[in-house]
Amino acid sequence: MTTRERAQVLADVAERVALWNEFRTDDFQDRVVRLVSSAREHWRTEGELPRSGRDEMFDALLGMADNADGSMVTVRDACAEALRAAEVATLAR
Secondary structure (H helix, E strand, C coil): CCHHHHHHHHHHHHHHHHHHHHCCCCCHHHHHHHHHHHHHHHHCECCECCCCCCCHHHHHHHHHHHCCCCCHHHHHHHHHHHHHHHHHHHHHC
8 A cells, every 4th residue: 555545544534533523422432443443454564563653644543543532622633633644644755
């Protein structure tokens, strides 16, 4: 998968999580974690995921799951960070 494709996956996840964040349901955190877990497979190469700090987009993706139990503002900020990382990666290529 190319960097541009990964950036699109990250942006899609961030947009979905941001929308869910606006209309939180009881299973919000579980839904976010499942979505992020599914999306992270796009970063797997030769069976391995990137280590922390090696891929800004991957770190931003995981940040949304890490912050899913936080306040609406915390989740919003994690989504904004993910969108920024996706944009930077798209512009850099």
